[in-house]
Amino acid sequence: MTVADTEKLEALFSDIVQWRRHLHTYPELSFHEVETPAFIAEKLETLGLEVKRNVGGRGVVAYLRGEKPGPTIALRADFDALPIEEENDISYKSQTPGVMHACGHDGHTAALLGVASVLAGKKNDINGAMVFLFQHAEEKPPGGAQEMIKDGCLEGVDVVYGAHVASDIPLGQVNVTSGPIMAAVDAFTIHVQGKGGHGARPHDTKDAVVAGTQLVTELQQIVARRVDPMDTAVVTVGIFQAGTAFNVIADSAHIEGTVRTFNQETREQIEEEIRSIVKGVETSTHVNCTVDYLNGYPTLVNHTRETALLGEVAADVLGDEAPISRPAHLGGEDFAFYLQERPGAFFHVGAMTNDEQTQFPHHHPRFNFDEEALLNIGKLFLGIVERYNGGGN
Secondary structure: OOHHHHHHHHHOHHHHHHHHHHHHHOOOEOOOOOHHHHHHHHHHHHOOOEEEEEEOOOEEEEEEEOOEEEEEEEEEEEOOEEOOOOOOOOOOOOOOOOOEOOOOHHHHHHHHHHHHHHHHOOHHHOEEEEEEEEEOOOOOOOOOHHHHHHOOOOOOOOEEEEEEEEOOOOOOOEEOOOEEEEOEEEEEEEEEEOEOEEOOOHHHOEOHHHHHHHHHHHHHHHHHHOOOOOOOEEEEEEEEEEOOOOOEEOOEEEEEEEEEEOOHHHHHHHHHHHHHHHHHHHHHHOOEEEEEEEEEEOOEEEOHHHHHHHHHHHHHHHOOOOEEOOOOEOOOOOHHHHHHHOOEEEEEEEOOOOOHHHOOOOOOOOOOOOOHHHHHHHHHHHHHHHHHOOOOO
C-alpha cells in the first residue's frame, strides 16, 4: 500500500466511523434490507463508480475499471443485522426494536466504502478492474452469496477476498490461516404430531413431549457414538417447544437445531442419522414426524497462494507481528460459496476493545468493537490491491 493511499484512508476514517454508526443505528434483517443497500449504492454512485443494485435480490455491486490491463479483484463486505435487542448504552444504539448489528457487518460495509473511496480517485493507476461486493443476508441460510453469484457478481473476477472483524482477537492482529477455517452449516426442523389429551389418561394419547424429548436425547448421541472421534462435528438443538398446561398431554412438539461439520462425508452421514432417528421414534412412540433439512453454507476453505499473499500484506501494512494463525472453528460464513468459484481468502481482523467490561462475543446484545479495526481492514484491502497491481508481487 502506498503512502498516499494510507494518508487518503486515514483522512477518511471519521467518515468511515460515521457510516458505520449510521448503519448501526438503522439495522435491517437478512432478506429485508431496503434502506441499507440504498445507502450503500448512493455512496458508491457519488464516487462515479458503475453500480448495480438488487444483485441476487438485495445485493449491491460496484465496478472500477482501470486504464491498464491486469487482474480483476473482488472485495466483499456484508451488511445484514441480527434479530437481537441491543443492550449497549451508546449514542448510535439501534433504533429498530429487536434488531441489532451484533456481528460487525456495519463495520465491514463502512470499511469497504472507505476502500472504494480511495481507489475511485486513482483509476489511472489501476491495472485491470475492481469489483466491490456488498452482500445481503449473510446471517440467514441460504444466504445472499449464492444468489449474487448466480446473478453474475463474479463474472470476470480472478480473485476474491473478504474480511470480518473479530472481537476476540487483539487490535492489530489478523488471522491469515490457510485451508479449512470455518465449518459447513446446516439447519433442521422437526415437527412432531401426536394426539393430545388429559394428563390423567396417557393411554388415550400419543405424547408429543415424550417423543420430542426422546428425539433430542438420541440426536445428542450422533456425534458421541456415530461420528469418528478424530473428526469434528456438532449437533445442537436450539429450540424445543411443546405443551400448554401442566395437566394436558401435548398434541405436538417443535424442534429446531443446527449441524456443523468440516468433512462432507460426515455432513451427509449426520443428515442420514437424523432422518433415521426420526423414523425410529415415530415407530416406537406412534407419532408422525416431518423433517425439514437445510443444507446451508459449505466449509470455508482459504486458498494457499492467496492466503500466503494476504499474510505478506498483513506483515507489510500492520507489522511483522500482525499475521497469526488460529485453529478452525465451527462458525459458518457464506463467503465459502465465493471461494468455491474463485481463488481467494477470508480473514479475521482483530477488533477487541481495550476495556474488559466491553468485551463481548459476536451475536451478544452488548457486542461492540474497536473501530480502529476498520482502518486496518481498509489498509489490508488496499495492500492486497497494490500487490496485484505489481507492488511486490
